[in-house]
Amino acid sequence: MKRILLGSLFTVASLQAFAQAPGGPDCGWGNMLFEGQRGTPAHFLASTTNGTSGNATFGMTSGTNGCNTSGALTYGGKSWIAMNGMMNELSEDMAQGQGEALTTYAVVLGVKPEDRAYFSSVTHQHFNDIFKSADVTAEDVHANTLNVLKNDPRLAKYATQA
Amino acid sequence: MLTRFLWLALLACTSLNAAPSIAPATLDRLAQDPNWIALGHYEYKRLRGWHSYVDDRRFFLAGNGRYSPADELAATLKALYEPATLGNKHAQCIFPARTRWLRASLNLSDLPQPECTDFHRWYGDIAPHSAVLVFPAAYLNSPSSMFGHTLLRIDQADTQADKTALLSYAINFGAYVEGSDNSMLYAWKGLAGGYPGLFSLVPYQQKLAEYRSLENRDLWEYQLNLTPEETGRLVEHVWELQQIRFDYFFFDENCSYRLLELLQVARPGLRLTEQFPLAAIPTDTVKAVKAAGLVQHTEYRPSRERELLARAAPLSAGEQALAQRMAQSSVASSDPAFTALHRERQALVLDAAYRLLRYEASGQPRDAERSQRSFSLLQAINRNPPPALQVERPGLPEEGHPSRTWELGLGSRDDRAFAEYGLRMAYHDLQDNAYGFPLGAQIELGGLKVRQYEGGDWQLQQFNLATIRSLSPRNDLLKPWSWQVSGGLERVLGKHDDAVLVTHLNGGAGGTWQLGPDVLGFALGTLRVEHNNDFAAFAVPAAGFDTGLLWRNSLGNLRLEAKGDYFTNGEARRQLSLAQQWELSPTLGVRLAAQRDFSHLGGPVNEVLLELKWYHY
Numbered sequence: 001m002k003r004i005l006l007g008s009l010f011t012v013a014s015l016q017a018f019a020q021a022p023g024g025p026d027c028g029w030g031n032m033l034f035e036g037q038r039g040t041p042a043h044f045l046a047s048t049t050n051g052t053s054g055n056a057t058f059g060m061t062s063g064t065n066g067c068n069t070s071g072a073l074t075y076g077g078k079s080w081i082a083m084n085g086m087m088n089e090l091s092e093d094m095a096q097g098q099g100e101a102l103t104t105y106a107v108v109l110g111v112k113p114e115d116r117a118y119f120s121s122v123t124h125q126h127f128n129d130i131f132k133s134a135d136v137t138a139e140d141v142h143a144n145t146l147n148v149l150k151n152d153p154r155l156a157k158y159a160t161q162a
Numbered sequence: 163m164l165t166r167f168l169w170l171a172l173l174a175c176t177s178l179n180a181a182p183s184i185a186p187a188t189l190d191r192l193a194q195d196p197n198w199i200a201l202g203h204y205e206y207k208r209l210r211g212w213h214s215y216v217d218d219r220r221f222f223l224a225g226n227g228r229y230s231p232a233d234e235l236a237a238t239l240k241a242l243y244e245p246a247t248l249g250n251k252h253a254q255c256i257f258p259a260r261t262r263w264l265r266a267s268l269n270l271s272d273l274p275q276p277e278c279t280d281f282h283r284w285y286g287d288i289a290p291h292s293a294v295l296v297f298p299a300a301y302l303n304s305p306s307s308m309f310g311h312t313l314l315r316i317d318q319a320d321t322q323a324d325k326t327a328l329l330s331y332a333i334n335f336g337a338y339v340e341g342s343d344n345s346m347l348y349a350w351k352g353l354a355g356g357y358p359g360l361f362s363l364v365p366y367q368q369k370l371a372e373y374r375s376l377e378n379r380d381l382w383e384y385q386l387n388l389t390p391e392e393t394g395r396l397v398e399h400v401w402e403l404q405q406i407r408f409d410y411f412f413f414d415e416n417c418s419y420r421l422l423e424l425l426q427v428a429r430p431g432l433r434l435t436e437q438f439p440l441a442a443i444p445t446d447t448v449k450a451v452k453a454a455g456l457v458q459h460t461e462y463r464p465s466r467e468r469e470l471l472a473r474a475a476p477l478s479a480g481e482q483a484l485a486q487r488m489a490q491s492s493v494a495s496s497d498p499a500f501t502a503l504h505r506e507r508q509a510l511v512l513d514a515a516y517r518l519l520r521y522e523a524s525g526q527p528r529d530a531e532r533s534q535r536s537f538s539l540l541q542a543i544n545r546n547p548p549p550a551l552q553v554e555r556p557g558l559p560e561e562g563h564p565s566r567t568w569e570l571g572l573g574s575r576d577d578r579a580f581a582e583y584g585l586r587m588a589y590h591d592l593q594d595n596a597y598g599f600p601l602g603a604q605i606e607l608g609g610l611k612v613r614q615y616e617g618g619d620w621q622l623q624q625f626n627l628a629t630i631r632s633l634s635p636r637n638d639l640l641k642p643w644s645w646q647v648s649g650g651l652e653r654v655l656g657k658h659d660d661a662v663l664v665t666h667l668n669g670g671a672g673g674t675w676q677l678g679p680d681v682l683g684f685a686l687g688t689l690r691v692e693h694n695n696d697f698a699a700f701a702v703p704a705a706g707f708d709t710g711l712l713w714r715n716s717l718g719n720l721r722l723e724a725k726g727d728y729f730t731n732g733e734a735r736r737q738l739s740l741a742q743q744w745e746l747s748p749t750l751g752v753r754l755a756a757q758r759d760f761s762h763l764g765g766p767v768n769e770v771l772l773e774l775k776w777y778h779y
Contacts (some may be wrong), residue, residue: 032528032533033533033537034523034528034532034533034536034537035528085365085367085368085371086328086367088520089328091540092516092540094544095540095541095543095544095547096543096544096547096548096550097547098550100325100327100328101328103324103325103326104324104325104326104328104329107324107326107329108326108329113323113324124544124547127540127541127544128541128544131537131540133537134530134533134534134536134537135533
């Protein structure tokens with residue numbers, strides 16, 4: 001019996017198993033690049049019934065990839081957690097040097113509007129330092145990004161803000 | 163003991179003293195106010211009286227709150243004055259939208275001030291400022307998705323300027339499916355209201371991944387002109403609906419209907435839901451929202467599939483084959499086929515190969531080898547990035563023809579003239595006015611055709627329960643199957659040259675090929691089961707074929723089709739047909755069709771039909 005899942009089924013981060021990874025054990029923070037998208041393609045009947053959602057997620061803890069939002073994972077006022085579902089898009093954008101996920105990443109890191117184009121070009125040049133292998137996790141990508149920023153005089157200020 | 167008594171007394175007094183005495187006439191007036199009706203999701207039916215769509219005890223404070231807006235209003239008013247110490251459980255925290263409206267309408271300046279920490283944290287995280295209506299459009303391989311779906315995206319103040327819609331939240335309404343129902347039961351219950359509907363709030367990027375990557379549907383985003391205040395009111399009300407169960411019916415009380423209700427809560431005075439008494443097909447509701455002047459501008463996000471095809475379009479056959487090889491296995495960058503290309507072409511091939519690989523990986527679990535290959539391609543793209551991809555924006559789906567069709571036809575069958583009257587509840591066939599629809603997709607539900615022959619005898623010509631056809635072209639990169647299903651009643655050639663009404667169920671599978679820029683050719687093998695009074699057995703199976711051409715020309719769509727059914731009892735039936743649509747206006751079309759039927763039971767019969775089609779919701 002397969003469960004019909006259209007909306008992702010997220011388990012609410014359980015309280016007892018904290019401190020395993022930032023954001024909790026079910027958090028996508030440790031997901032590797034190219035992690036399969038959750039859920040299955042809508043089969044025919046599912047799309048007939050107007051995008052049925054498997055589990056009615058609601059509120060912040062259950063709607064954030066299973067991450068516990070109470071941790072100190074916010075940058076520039078936005079929850080970092082929102083990023084971990086965008087790793088694939090981010091890798092694509094960074095490889096090309098442009099795109100929505102890359103812009104969003106800059107905003108999440110607190111990069112000011114006037115520095116965003118520059119941020120895009122620097123991270124594009126350092127793609128290999130940030131996405132070091134096919135097995136990087138969101139956590140690695142973030143740490144590597146900060147390293148790259150630190151070594152750039154204009155962007156260094158954004159590496160410490162976190 | 164004494165302290166406790168004092169506390170009790172104090173509490174009792176507080177609630178007694180503070181309960182406002184409001185004239186019954188005022189309460190009655192407020193209970194009928196459109197705001198209150200909207201907040202309670204009430205509807206008035208002449209025979210039934212008042213009734214709320216919400217099917218959940220927890221949403222009502224009065225015992226019969228579901229059936230009485232007035233009682234619910236009185237109970238809410240009372241609950242607002244409960245002691246503030248209830249905190250998050252206080253009615254003001256559970257029903258912030260009701261609270262705001264009642265406070266304003268009755269000038270309630272003396273309300274207790276509970277600390278609604280849960281609500282404020284939730285609301286603060288969303289930080290609503292503006293709203294976007296999102297419409298994932300049809301997916302050709304799944305014509306059922308042609309009905310679409312709608313959801314709302316809630317943006318923060320800086321979302322537009324920063325282009326960070328990926329960080330926004332989406333409000334989605336869908337049927338709540340528990341566990342392990344099988345597909346047929348699922349479909350039936352979904353249509354018949356067997357599942358409750360619930361709102362959910364999820365990160366928008368998750369919805370994007372679902373629609374653009376998994377289902378390969380284009381997304382349309384309609385920026386609404388709701389003010390921050392109106393958007394806030396909407397989000398406050400959504401808080402009231404968390405985990406609250408609604409009746410869910412596919413046709414009318416569906417996602418799109420519920421979103422219209424939310425918009426009416428946001429901007430009182432909008433009259434949207436009343437336009438959809440029978441069915442709320444998402445594109446129709448998008449049309450209504452647009453007609454109400456709510457849409458500021460429209461954004462388009464192509465699906466991953468469309469992006470892949472757009473990237474591959476300028477490539478030569480050899481380059482496409484190369485891209486395919488690179489997606490399937492690691493091709494050395496020293497490969498002569500690759501090095502022979504100009505650097506700009508290499509960039510396009512690499513990008514196409516990467517997109518193809520990710521397209522094939524979508525919905526699959528992570529695979530180490532494929533991930534490595536994807537990563538190597540990304541590194542190559544990083545060294546030689548292609549220009550930004552430009553995808554041509556297709557026709558606006560909400561400007562496609564309305565979902566319901568009225569048909570009036572005149573024709574002759576051999577020598578007998580007839581008039582034909584038809585009504586189709588939904589939605590689109592291969593030849594209907596094409597703007598806003600993909601070529602080769604058909605979904606029809608609930609079609610009825612009645613004929614009156616010369617001399618006055620009426621007959622039921624056809625009752626189409628459902629017909630779905632998905633003719634999506636195969637090319638070098640993508641090889642989708644084409645398929646079709648249909649079932650209902652129709653007339654076929656019978657004994658004595660009579661057309662006999664039969665019950666049938668059909669299915670077919672095969673392929674479709676792009677023969678020219680606007681020409682599709684298709685060929686399918688078919689199976690059919692038929693109940694026919696001319697047959698001895700109750701139901702007789704048949705195998706057959708269905709093949710033809712579809713040409714999008716300047717008048718409209720032309721279809722040339724040949725099909726045959728070979729029954730196990732020896733009957734063989736074939737049909738050759740040619741039809742051309744002439745698109746008169748967005749809501750009017752004329753179709754001229756000619757067909758010739760052959761059967762073992764009688765001689766061939768020719769039929770010509772000129773039909774006027776009026777698309778009208």
